Amino acid sequence: MSRFIQLHLLTAYPPANLNRDDMGSPKTAKMGGYDRLRVSSQCLKRTWRTSDIFEQALANHMGTRTKEMGRKIYGSLRDKGIEHKNAIEWAKPIAGVFGKLKEFSKKEKDALKKLSDADREKKELLELEIEQLAFFDVDEQRNMESLLTEIAARKDGPKDDELDFLRKKVQAVDIALFGRMLASKPAYNVEAACQVAHAISVHPIVIEDDYFTAVDDLNDGQDDMGAGHIGETRFAAGLFYSYACINRELLIENLDGDDGLA
Known part of the structure; x- marks a missing residue:
């Protein structure tokens, strides 16, 4: 089998706003001297990762991308009967393995005392939130949960040698496909095995403004004939060309040699 699997897709979408820019307008790209509709690679990958197809095909092999794992760790410790102060103190070093945590300024700490x-x-x-989104592998999450059970049972915080649960080889297929970057722990970065290009419409487009209204069902029109809501949005329709390339050998390597999972 070839090392590289290349996918070329044509997908038609009716009038819609699939991927918004900072102004709420459909994203575009200039190509061949014309404006074309665009759906970013980030949007595509997020959509695939959270789709029912991925969930059904890769159950128990999907990672979690979040800044709020520290809150989840805290909640787990509280559920195990650990008081608030200890749950906060013990959750910080565990969540901090994956990135720098937010810190209160002196002014913010002083303000806390008044609450x-x-x-x-x-x-x-x-202060349990990681400053940047981090990708958590399924094995890493299982190891964290085992550690939480252990420290809750002994009523003592985690030791430094117990925080070594980062993995270079993963079991989460989405991490193996799309990669992971940990700025504070670059040794555990995972190189993406799948390259995804932005989807571009194969034809020029003109983005249209859609003025719309909504009717209030309980308004009988005797006092006010106006709409219950008035708004405006932007949309366009297009036939999109998408391209993705999967490095099959790297995917298997990222999954620690699990050919069947790849």
Whole structure:
């Protein structure tokens, strides 16, 4: 079998706003001197990762991309009977394995002292967030949960040698396909085995403005004949060309030699 699997796709979409820019307008790209509709590679990969097809085909082999794993760790410790203060202190080094955590400034810390206990505890959870999105492999999450069970049972925080649960070879197919970058732990970066290009319409387009209204069902029109809501959005239709290339050998390598999973 060839090392590289190349996919060339043509997909037609009716009038829609598939991928918005910062102004809420459909994304475009200039190609051949004309404006064309565009769907970014990031949008495509996110859509594939969260699709029912991926979920059904790759159950138990999908990673989690989040900044909020620290909150999940905290919640797990609380469910195991650990008090708030210890749950916060123990969750920080575990979540911090995957990236730098947010930190309160001195002014923010002083402001915490003026809050009620409930409000302060809620606010303190912000320091459990990782500053950048991180990809968590399924094995790494299982190892974390095992560690949480152990430290909750012994009523003591994690030791430094217990925080070595990062993996270079993964079991999450989405990480193996699309890669992972950990700025603070580059040794555990995973090179993407799948290259995905932006999808581009094969023809020039003109983005249209759609003025729309919504009718209020309980408005009998006796006092006000106006619409219940008025809005405007932008859309366009197109036939998109998409390209993806999978390095089969790298995919198998990323999955620690699991040919069947690849």
